[in-house]
Amino acid sequence: MRVLFDANVIMDFIIKREPFSSNAEATIGLCMGNDDIQAGIAAHTIPDENIKATTE
Secondary structure, three states: OOEEEEEHHHHHHHHOOOHHHHHHHHHHHHHHOOOOOOOEEEHHHHHHHHHHHHHO
């Protein structure tokens, strides 16, 4: 299975944004612990998240 994470899920995980951080952590954790799942993010997510992290 392939999973593409939305930028908001990544942001919830990184900055522990409530009330979504626990769901983001659980979802990312499932992907990290399962060799049958290929997880990814869009190429523009990293620059977008850097901008959000420095402005929030």
